[in-house]
Amino acid sequence: MRITVIGGGPAGLYAALLLKKRYRDWHIEVYERNPAGATYGWGVVFSDRTLGELREADYTSYTEITDNFVIWDTIDVWYRGQLTRCRGHVFAGIARRKLLAILQARCRELGVLLHFEAEIEDPTQFISSADVLIAADGVNSVVRSTFAEVFRPSMVLGTARYIWLGTDKVLDAFTFIFRETEHGLFQVHAYPFDGNTSTFIVECSEDTWRHAGLDQADEAESLAFCQQLFSDHLGEHRLLSNRSRWIRFITLRNRTWHYENMVLLGDAAHTAHFSIGSGTKLAMEDAIVLANAFEEHGDDLEAVFDEYESLRKPKVEAFQQAAVESQTYFEHVRRYLHMEPVQFTFHLLTRSGRMSFDNLRLRDPTFINAVEHSCASDDGKLSAALFVPPPLLTPVRLGPTQLPNRLVLALSPDVGARDGVLPEAFVSHVLDGAHRAPALLLFPPVAVSAEGRMTPECPGLYRPEHRDAWATLMEQVHASTSARVIAHLSHAGRRGATRPRRHGLDLPLPPEAQWPLLAPSPLPYTPMSPTPRAMDRQEMEQVREAFVRAARLAAEAGVDVLQINMAHGYLLASFLSPLTNRREDEYGGPLENRMRYPLEVFQAVRAVWPEERPLGVTLTVSDQEPEGFTPEEAVTVGRELKMLGCDFIQVAVGQTTPHTRPAYGPAFLKVYSDLIRNEVHIPTVCGGYLTTADHVNTLVAAGRADLCIVSLEDYP
Amino acid sequence: MNVGIGLPNTKHDITGEIMVTWARKADEGPFTSLGVLDRMVYQSTEPLMTLAAVAGVTQRVRLAATIIAAPLRNTVLLAKQAATLDLLSGGRLVLGVALGARREDYEAVGAQYRGRARRFNEQLLTLRTFWEDHTAVGPRPVQSGGPPLLVGGMSDQTFARVARYADGYIHGGGPPRAFARAAQRARAAWEDAGRPGTPMLWGMAYFAFGKEAVEASRQYLLDYYAFTGPFARRIAEGLLTTPQAVRQFIRGYADAGCDELILFPGVSDPEQLDRLADILEG
Numbered sequence: 001m002r003i004t005v006i007g008g009g010p011a012g013l014y015a016a017l018l019l020k021k022r023y024r025d026w027h028i029e030v031y032e033r034n035p036a037g038a039t040y041g042w043g044v045v046f047s048d049r050t051l052g053e054l055r056e057a058d059y060t061s062y063t064e065i066t067d068n069f070v071i072w073d074t075i076d077v078w079y080r081g082q083l084t085r086c087r088g089h090v091f092a093g094i095a096r097r098k099l100l101a102i103l104q105a106r107c108r109e110l111g112v113l114l115h116f117e118a119e120i121e122d123p124t125q126f127i128s129s130a131d132v133l134i135a136a137d138g139v140n141s142v143v144r145s146t147f148a149e150v151f152r153p154s155m156v157l158g159t160a161r162y163i164w165l166g167t168d169k170v171l172d173a174f175t176f177i178f179r180e181t182e183h184g185l186f187q188v189h190a191y192p193f194d195g196n197t198s199t200f201i202v203e204c205s206e207d208t209w210r211h212a213g214l215d216q217a218d219e220a221e222s223l224a225f226c227q228q229l230f231s232d233h234l235g236e237h238r239l240l241s242n243r244s245r246w247i248r249f250i251t252l253r254n255r256t257w258h259y260e261n262m263v264l265l266g267d268a269a270h271t272a273h274f275s276i277g278s279g280t281k282l283a284m285e286d287a288i289v290l291a292n293a294f295e296e297h298g299d300d301l302e303a304v305f306d307e308y309e310s311l312r313k314p315k316v317e318a319f320q321q322a323a324v325e326s327q328t329y330f331e332h333v334r335r336y337l338h339m340e341p342v343q344f345t346f347h348l349l350t351r352s353g354r355m356s357f358d359n360l361r362l363r364d365p366t367f368i369n370a371v372e373h374s375c376a377s378d379d380g381k382l383s384a385a386l387f388v389p390p391p392l393l394t395p396v397r398l399g400p401t402q403l404p405n406r407l408v409l410a411l412s413p414d415v416g417a418r419d420g421v422l423p424e425a426f427v428s429h430v431l432d433g434a435h436r437a438p439a440l441l442l443f444p445p446v447a448v449s450a451e452g453r454m455t456p457e458c459p460g461l462y463r464p465e466h467r468d469a470w471a472t473l474m475e476q477v478h479a480s481t482s483a484r485v486i487a488h489l490s491h492a493g494r495r496g497a498t499r500p501r502r503h504g505l506d507l508p509l510p511p512e513a514q515w516p517l518l519a520p521s522p523l524p525y526t527p528m529s530p531t532p533r534a535m536d537r538q539e540m541e542q543v544r545e546a547f548v549r550a551a552r553l554a555a556e557a558g559v560d561v562l563q564i565n566m567a568h569g570y571l572l573a574s575f576l577s578p579l580t581n582r583r584e585d586e587y588g589g590p591l592e593n594r595m596r597y598p599l600e601v602f603q604a605v606r607a608v609w610p611e612e613r614p615l616g617v618t619l620t621v622s623d624q625e626p627e628g629f630t631p632e633e634a635v636t637v638g639r640e641l642k643m644l645g646c647d648f649i650q651v652a653v654g655q656t657t658p659h660t661r662p663a664y665g666p667a668f669l670k671v672y673s674d675l676i677r678n679e680v681h682i683p684t685v686c687g688g689y690l691t692t693a694d695h696v697n698t699l700v701a702a703g704r705a706d707l708c709i710v711s712l713e714d715y716p
Numbered sequence: 717m718n719v720g721i722g723l724p725n726t727k728h729d730i731t732g733e734i735m736v737t738w739a740r741k742a743d744e745g746p747f748t749s750l751g752v753l754d755r756m757v758y759q760s761t762e763p764l765m766t767l768a769a770v771a772g773v774t775q776r777v778r779l780a781a782t783i784i785a786a787p788l789r790n791t792v793l794l795a796k797q798a799a800t801l802d803l804l805s806g807g808r809l810v811l812g813v814a815l816g817a818r819r820e821d822y823e824a825v826g827a828q829y830r831g832r833a834r835r836f837n838e839q840l841l842t843l844r845t846f847w848e849d850h851t852a853v854g855p856r857p858v859q860s861g862g863p864p865l866l867v868g869g870m871s872d873q874t875f876a877r878v879a880r881y882a883d884g885y886i887h888g889g890g891p892p893r894a895f896a897r898a899a900q901r902a903r904a905a906w907e908d909a910g911r912p913g914t915p916m917l918w919g920m921a922y923f924a925f926g927k928e929a930v931e932a933s934r935q936y937l938l939d940y941y942a943f944t945g946p947f948a949r950r951i952a953e954g955l956l957t958t959p960q961a962v963r964q965f966i967r968g969y970a971d972a973g974c975d976e977l978i979l980f981p982g983v984s985d986p987e988q989l990d991r992l993a994d995i996l997e998g
């Protein structure tokens with residue numbers, strides 16, 4: 001078999017040597033445009049798991065690579081001129097040049113033909129002259145671009161600018177530096193890779209980059225700028241450049257990774273943001289899986305490539321997902337500059353969800369001790385106390401009220417009310433919940449009118465007898481526990497008149513049992529749902545007054561906290577979303593109009609709800625549908641609500657229409673809570689399947705949420 | 717956790733007699749349900765008809781379609797068949813449904829492959845109406861609201877469907893850790909939808925005991941799952957072949973919150989059922 005490899009990076013060299021090792025009689029050639037010793041870039045980082053696979057694949061190169069590793073265990077974060085350390089991680093670094101030299105030598109030893117300074121401009125010649133063409137020619141792959149209509153690459157450009165530099169300063173930790181300047185924020189990702197040199201990547205936003213004039217700067221000027229900016233860290237050490245330029249990171253994906261006798265490997269097939277340091281690892285793993293596929297399927301190329309692609313693609317995509325989260329963090333890191341150093345660091349370390357409070361405690365108890373002391377103080381500085389409670393048991397302010405801990409217990413959605421009246425069984429469920437000692441008990445949606453119910457079994461607050469029943473309930477809760485109760489006021493809008501949710505959502509009641517529905521526009525929720533009436537001004541006033549009446553009844557009944565529903569496609573949320581609000585009056589169209597009615601309702605309720613009791617909103621942060629309500633719009637609505645006296649926001653996503661499908665899983669709402677809390681600067685309540693104390697501690701300690709919703713189903 | 721057993725309805729050598737023997741034995745044994753698989757272009761028996769046939773020779777076990785590729789079927793007919801089976805079995809049907817991954821199955825029955833996801837949603841939305849609202853299309857199922865409906869699959873949309881339309885989730889197979897992750901996604905979706913309680917969670921796996929049966933089962937799995945490419949091998953490697961493996965697997969699934977685990981045979985010899993029963997009872 002004749003194999004031609006284009007590109008002598010980690011992917012190409014490693015694939016060539018693994019194949020040659022197994023098939024000594026195959027003819028394998030590598031074409032590399034650079035000279036043998038020259039290479040861009042500085043050092044690369046590996047984690048433990050990759051190493052096991054390298055050992056199995058080729059022991060000889062594995063030993064050489066690991067012999068050349070620099071190993072370290074610390075992450076240093078410089079922020080506000082102050083250092084925060086976290087130990088107990090494992091990183092191994094190696095110079096890219098060294099890594100390539102090892103792989104080149106091993107290739108030669110096995111009999112792979114290496115051609116340097118051999119740039120391939122037209123790969124089509126190899127389609128007939130070689131049996132297999134391995135395209136390992138990096139992110140700008142000529143093979144991929146020649147056959148772009150087959151591979152169908154998608155490239156997403158990052159919003160930040162970065163430059164990949166080196167320094168002769170020897171670092172002893174993975175180092176992040178955040179530096180605010182008159183131009184904006186700059187951040188550094190730096191790590192050691194051999195005994196003498198370290199990688200030093202400088203990154204900033206496009207605006208900051210332009211403002212600092214770096215768009216006009218050449219290589220030497222850029223270098224001088226960075227040298228000057230980080231002179232306090234570098235001391236007498238120099239920053240080094242190697243054809244370095246300010247670029248934007250490209251996240252590359254391809255529809256397919258193979259075509260006829262060609263196959264894409266490494267960066268030619270996929271990239272993942274450098275802040276999770278996995279590109280080389282992924283490239284080498286590709287080579288391993290490809291070589292194994294040859295072993296399995298011999299010269300049946302279709303089978304070999306299918307196997308390679310179907311095994312690798314899901315893994316790589318999972319990595320790309322984590323990388324995008326990390327990249328997004330760095331692109332929005334300005335959002336978190338209000339945090340104190342310890343919290344800022346904890347937030348940074350937990351950014352992609354792969355590390356948590358408990359993981360970090362195992363790695364570095366001292367660091368977690370500092371995190372706890374920072375959570376336990378009012379101002380985020382470190383508490384002086386010897387011992388402090390874990391984050392989830394620390395007090396928090398919700399508007400006018402101080403709460404003893406961060407737990408909100410969600411009550412069962414299965415209320416079984418009749419005409420809005422709470423049944424006995426549910427009252428005892430509430431009392432049981434109160435005895436579990438959460439700070440708050442969260443009611444499922446409570447209808448503000450009979451027509452505002454989702455199902456005939458929804459609780460209500462629209463008649464004097466409702467108030468009396470709530471008053472009795474509140475007395476019972478307060479008499480024996482310190483828990484507070486949130487009444488979550490809602491109008492179901494076009495999601496009304498459905499069956500109780502035992503068998504599913506939005507299954508309409510039989511026609512004779514339905515009541516008329518209201519919505520901003522006459523669009524049924526599902527194809528089977530009845531069509532709602534588009535509300536006229538009078539109906540809008542009536543519904544607003546229903547919210548006001550419910551708030552008054554709740555206040556009279558002694559309810560502690562009130563929350564207004566603007567989520568999940570119920571009435572007020574359906575005004576917010578352009579998918580469901582098609583009005584042409586001043587309540588439809590641009591966001592300013594779409595949020596008008598929900599804000600009017602909020603203001604009217606705020607006016608009657610006692611000032612000394614918290615008032616919040618459940619807000620959809622994203623419809624998660626094309627053309628839907630966006631996170632940016634949610635931030636705008638959040639800011640308006642805050643100005644109007646909203647004390648907290650509970651975040652929600654989806655359900656605006658039946659077609660949404662959030663990526664459900666543990667803590668799936670945390671990014672939305674993080675966004676609202678740190679952009680709007682308002683306390684957030686976050687649910688989204690938080691089943692362990694670790695989830696809650698991680699969210700609270702990182703400043704992603706102030707209160708966390710837990711469910712009795714997970715704590716029976 | 718309950719443990720059910722699969723019928724060998726996708727084995728080439730099946731006869732009416734073998735099927736009835738399996739069903740009778742399962743009904744007498746420690747098993748709580750009988751499962752069947754669905755595949756159009758294959759030498760397999762039709763799942764609902766198979767369950768109907770064994771309904772008559774069993775009294776106790778639940779009859780579980782695990783799963784039916786619903787969009788291959790007409791919705792009204794499916795609703796009627798399910799209601800019929802529920803009625804005739806005295807309320808023992810559990811209906812697992814999914815999209816079905818094989819294009820050739822769609823082509824064979826003349827169903828559109830494109831747009832199948834949306835059609836599946838519409839089916840899920842309507843099935844329940846036939847069972848709950850005594851429409852002109854009967855019969856009335858014995859179980860109130862109709863048979864429990866499980867949805868299978870692995871996409872984000874699957875879990876949204878579980879929460880929106882179904883009573884639970886059915887996993888397609890894999891080690892306990894994979895099941896646990898899928899179960900969490902199902903629970904998260906359920907909680908977010910404001911459904912009361914928790915979703916029913918079902919799992920499945922393959923077993924074979926004895927050298928020849930193990931070899932034959934591996935061949936069968938490689939063939940049956942050939943359409944999944946390299947994953948066929950992984951599925952074949954996951955075959956449970958020893959009492960130890962079966963017990964550990966059951967323990968793993970139970971710990972992950974599985975309600976019912978169905979163990980499918982790799983060969984059709986009813987003696988395999990006896991051996992599994994011995995392990996469960998021993």
Ligand SMILES: Cc1cc2nc3c(=O)[nH]c(=O)nc-3n(C[C@H](O)[C@H](O)[C@H](O)COP(=O)(O)OP(=O)(O)OC[C@H]3O[C@@H](n4cnc5c(N)ncnc54)[C@H](O)[C@@H]3O)c2cc1C
Pocket residue numbers: 006007008009010011012031032033034041043044045046118119120121136137138139140141142164201265266267268274277278279280281282283
């Ligand atoms: C700033 C930054 C930091 C990074 N840090 C890390 C890290 O710490 N850890 C890590 O694992 N990864 C890191 N990476 C990623 C890593 O560099 C790549 O993912 C990895 O090198 C991919 O290997 P490859 O062999 O696929 O491609 P490359 O390494 O890009 O190799 C491609 C080769 O093909 C050659 N070539 C291209 N076109 C032609 C042609 N037409 N003819 C002949 N030869 C050609 C090129 O000269 C090059 O040598 C980082 C990336 C960036 C941008």
